[in-house]
Structure formats: C-alpha cells, structure tokens
Amino acid sequence: MTRVTRRYKFAASHRLHSAQYSESENRELYGKCNNPHGHGHDYLLEVSVTGPLDPVSGQVVNVRTLDNLVSTQVVQDFDYKFLNADVREFQEVVPTSESILRVIQKRLAARWPSVFPVDGPRLESIRLRETGRNLFELRAN
Amino acid sequence: MLITRKAEFSASHVCAQPSLTPEQNRALYGPASNPNGHGHNYVLEVTLQGDPDPATGMVFDLKQLKEIIQQAVIEPMDHRFLNYEVPPFDKVVPTAENVAAEIWNRLLPAFQGSRARLENVRLYETEDLYVDCTGDRR
Numbered sequence: 001m002t003r004v005t006r007r008y009k010f011a012a013s014h015r016l017h018s019a020q021y022s023e024s025e026n027r028e029l030y031g032k033c034n035n036p037h038g039h040g041h042d043y044l045l046e047v048s049v050t051g052p053l054d055p056v057s058g059q060v061v062n063v064r065t066l067d068n069l070v071s072t073q074v075v076q077d078f079d080y081k082f083l084n085a086d087v088r089e090f091q092e093v094v095p096t097s098e099s100i101l102r103v104i105q106k107r108l109a110a111r112w113p114s115v116f117p118v119d120g121p122r123l124e125s126i127r128l129r130e131t132g133r134n135l136f137e138l139r140a141n
Numbered sequence: 142m143l144i145t146r147k148a149e150f151s152a153s154h155v156c157a158q159p160s161l162t163p164e165q166n167r168a169l170y171g172p173a174s175n176p177n178g179h180g181h182n183y184v185l186e187v188t189l190q191g192d193p194d195p196a197t198g199m200v201f202d203l204k205q206l207k208e209i210i211q212q213a214v215i216e217p218m219d220h221r222f223l224n225y226e227v228p229p230f231d232k233v234v235p236t237a238e239n240v241a242a243e244i245w246n247r248l249l250p251a252f253q254g255s256r257a258r259l260e261n262v263r264l265y266e267t268e269d270l271y272v273d274c275t276g277d278r279r
Contacts, residue, residue: 001276002238007269053242056158057169058234063270064171 003124004060005048008070010079013040014095017084038082044129045074045104051121061121069115073107097130101138104128109140143260145188146206150219152227153180154235178222183240184265185214187248191257201257213247237266241274249276 015038016030026034033039047070049061077087083095089103104126112123123140130136156173157166166174173179187210191200221227223235233239241264252259265271 001274002242003273004238005271005273053238056160058156058158058236058239060238060272062169 001050002053002060003048003050004063004121005046006063006066006070008045008047008075009042010045010075011040011042012078012081012083013038014083014090015039016094016096018094038084041130043078043100045070046127046129047108048124048126049121050124052119054120061116065115066121069108069111073111074104097128097134097136101126101128101136105138105140142193142200143188143190144200144203144206144257145186146203146210148185148187148207148210148215149182150185150215151180151182152218152221152223153178154223154230154240155179156234156236158234178224181266183218185210185244186261186263186265187259188261188263189252189257190260191255194256201252201255209248209251213251214244237264237270237272238274240264240266241272245274245276 014033015035016033017026017036018029021029047066049066051060053060081087083090083100085091087095087103090099093099093103105123108123108126125137125139127135127137154173155176155178156170157163157176158169161169163174163176187206189201189206193200218227223230223240225231227235229243230239233243241262244264245259245262248262249259260275262274263271264274
C-alpha cells in the first residue's frame with residue numbers, strides 16, 4: 001500500500017463560543033479560547049491519499065491536482081480569515097479543530113469526484129495541527 | 142512495538158514518462174519534468190515492528206538498522222542523479238511513490254528471519270510531501 005501525504009498551511013482566527021451556553025458556561029468550557037475578540041493559529045493541515053499506483057505516471061495522486069483542490073476548497077477560503085465570521089459553515093458551528101476537520105472533509109469529498117476518477121485516489125485521512133501540541137485526525141471512512 | 146530510524150540523502154531526479162510528449166509531461170508533473178533535473182534533501186524514516194528480545198530488550202539493534210539503511214539506500218542514492226545512476230530509475234519514473242517502493246524492496250530482504258519485520262517506509266521529498274509505503278500489505 002502506498003499513501004501520499006501533503007501538508008498545507010493557513011493562518012486563521014476563531015472564537016470558541018456556543019449559543020447554547022451562558023456567558024459563564026462558555027468561559028468555563030472553552031477557557032481562553034472564549035475570549036470575545038478571538039485569537040489565531042498557524043494551522044497545519046495534512047491530507048493523506050491512498051489508491052492504486054498509476055503505471056504510467058508512477059503516482060498515487062497528482063499532487064498538483066490535489067493542491068488545486070485543497071487550495072480552492074479550503075486554503076483560499078480559510079487563510080487570513082476570522083473563521084466564525086468569514087467562513088459560511090462556522091456561522092452555525094463552533095470552529096473547534098474537530099469541527100474544522102469535519103468541514104474540510106465535507107468540502108473535499110463534495111468536489112473529489114469532479115477532479116479524480118472513480119478508481120483513482122481516495123481520501124484516507126486528514127490531520128489538523130492547531131498548535132505544535134494539538135493534533136486532530138479524521139479518518140475518511 | 143514500533144521502532145523508527147531516520148536517515149537523509151540528497152539526490153536529483155527528473156519526473157518524465159518517456160512514452161509521453163514533453164508537453165504532456167509538463168502538464169502531468171509540472172516543473173518536476175524539467176529535463177535537466179532538480180534535487181531534494183530526502184528524509185527517510187524506516188519503521189520496524191516486533192516484540193523486544195527478552196535478553197537484549199531490543200526489537201532490533203539500531204546500529205545494525207543504521208548500517209542496513211546505509212548500505213541499501215544511502216550509499217547508492219546519496220548525491221546521485223537517480224534517473225542516470227540508480228536502477229530501476231533509468232526505466233521507472235522516480236516519483237516519491239516509486240522511490241519509496243524501491244527503498245522498501247531494497248530493505249525488505251534484510252529482515253527475513255529476523256524477529257522484527259519491516260512495517261513502514263516513509264519518504265519525505267520535501268517537508269510538505271511524504272509517502273508511506275508498506276509493500277503489499279494494506
């Protein structure tokens with residue numbers, strides 16, 4: 001089995017605050033991340049892809065095609081943004097790293113069939129490093 | 142238990158499939174198809190899996206693993222132009238996928254009959270692109 005992993009970066013701010021809780025409950029639950037003015041991270045996103053090794057190209061995935069997909073679906077929309085205000089999904093959903101991963105997976109999955117053949121590369125997992133100490137992983141299946 | 146040993150080598154390559162035109166290669170591989178080649182500082186992580194030997198407390202002797210990697214990979218590939226100097230890359234396009242698979246094939250025989258088995262070969266072509274190869278295993 002061959003797995004290709006590509007790393008991307010985006011810098012974004014967010015605020016963890018849920019409308020379902022009171023001000024004091026939010027402060028208790030999210031701590032510093034509940035600061036009303038938000039705060040930011042240099043996020044590192046790793047996208048892992050598996051699939052058959054194409055005998056002509058010698059590739060599991062064309063990295064340029066993957067770069068273009070991740071750039072248009074994720075990086076361009078997230079980089080240098082305040083996630084809560086600037087990214088559609090996070091107007092409803094609290095932008096925890098867990099939720100950011102779900103949104104990224106959904107966005108990639110929606111466009112995947114239009115750029116890759118059915119028997120081609122498959123999204124295996126995505127990992128989000130919020131800081132050097134926090135790593136979140138979502139396996140596609 | 143898993144143990145991982147890291148090694149580095151620097152090499153140049155061209156990614157171009159001889160059966161395709163230069164334009165097709167450019168479309169497929171981008172700047173990596175430049176006929177004169179370009180290079181990378183490859184970083185290799187070799188992971189073995191096994192139970193520690195009760196006598197030595199080791200899954201595998203890391204000095205020995207270092208030597209195996211040195212002989213099988215670093216000596217033949219470091220400071221080489223892969224397409225011209227390292228078979229099978231005179232015939233096989235040295236994409237990161239194919240280089241990782243070749244490293245897997247070169248390392249595998251060294252662990253036959255050993256209590257440790259080759260678990261994973263991870264090859265970083267750059268900090269932002271790496272390939273994991275597990276041979277025929279899924």
